[in-house]
Amino acid sequence: MRIDIVTLFPRMVEGPIAESILGRARERGLIDIRVVNLREYAEGRHRVADDYQFGGGGGMVLKPEPLFAAVEALRTPRARVVLLDPRGRRFTQEIARELGAVAHLILLAGRYEGVDERVSTALADDEVSIGDYVLTGGELPALVVTDAVARLIPGVLGDAAAAGQDSFARGLLEGPQYTRPEEFHGMRVPDVLLSGDHQMIARWRRAQALWRTWQRRPDLLETAELTPAEQKLVEEFRRGKGPDESWMRSA
Ligand code: ADE
Numbered sequence: 001m002r003i004d005i006v007t008l009f010p011r012m013v014e015g016p017i018a019e020s021i022l023g024r025a026r027e028r029g030l031i032d033i034r035v036v037n038l039r040e041y042a043e044g045r046h047r048v049a050d051d052y053q054f055g056g057g058g059g060m061v062l063k064p065e066p067l068f069a070a071v072e073a074l075r076t077p078r079a080r081v082v083l084l085d086p087r088g089r090r091f092t093q094e095i096a097r098e099l100g101a102v103a104h105l106i107l108l109a110g111r112y113e114g115v116d117e118r119v120s121t122a123l124a125d126d127e128v129s130i131g132d133y134v135l136t137g138g139e140l141p142a143l144v145v146t147d148a149v150a151r152l153i154p155g156v157l158g159d160a161a162a163a164g165q166d167s168f169a170r171g172l173l174e175g176p177q178y179t180r181p182e183e184f185h186g187m188r189v190p191d192v193l194l195s196g197d198h199q200m201i202a203r204w205r206r207a208q209a210l211w212r213t214w215q216r217r218p219d220l221l222e223t224a225e226l227t228p229a230e231q232k233l234v235e236e237f238r239r240g241k242g243p244d245e246s247w248m249r250s251a
Contacts, residue, residue: 001100001153002032005142006070007109008049008062010035012139022147025156033146038062041069050111059113067119071106079104081125083115084138084145088127091141093168095128096148107145109138171224173217175208207233207247 005013017023017033025031042049043065050060071081080102089095099105108115108124112134120127130141151157167174178189192204210230213220214237221234233247 002104006036041066062115064116083108083124084141088129100149100152107142173213207243211243
């Protein structure tokens with residue numbers, strides 16, 4: 001998979017993609033992430049990429065020509081052009097999966113003052129927002145999308161099962177996790193996790209994930225695909241029972 005990030009501020013994105021899991025995935029050739037300096041596609045001696053907006057009003061707007069030229073140079077037959085913009089569709093794990101199925105993503109980082117509308121009309125196939133707040137530009141959103149998509153590529157995460165377990169993978173939040181020591185500041189790791197009984201552990205985890213989702217994001221339970229046993233647990237939560245009373249009884 002290839003991801004191109006087109007930006008006026010390459011250094012804003014170069015650090016994060018060179019580090020940690022993304023950096024390793026690139027080194028291992030699992031993903032090809034390129035940072036493209038928009039200024040290189042701007043014309044003139046000063047390579048100006050933004051301009052005042054027609055009609056007045058403060059703030060510079062990204063000009064269409066450099067963005068169109070950059071995409072023309074980068075495009076491959078299977079490329080999808082995604083503009084990062086607070087007006088886009090809100091990014092979710094589902095959209096991460098959808099974009100992860102695309103062989104080549106071209107991510108256009110806008111600036112917060114705006115991008116010429118013709119980019120949205122005639123260049124971008126898709127517009128994505130990472131949430132209902134406004135950032136100074138699309139660089140951090142492009143990194144968020146890149147990270148969320150890259151970790152779904154087989155082999156990028158060390159443990160093959162890891163991405164299937166996390167929050168949202170099944171439409172639920174993840175339950176609590178513990179590592180050593182068994183006791184820390186008077187807080188003990190739940191006995192069941194030390195029991196070695198894998199079936200019990202799986203049941204406990206499922207109940208905890210459901211409980212956490214019920215507590216923090218009940219809206220997710222409306223769309224999550226629950227097994228009959230899980231539905232029964234949620235029914236118990238509705239009747240006021242906590243996960244500690246319920247999970248042992250769940251089949
Ligand atoms: N650019 C500025 N804010 C943004 C947001 N929330 N999502 C995507 N792009 C943005």
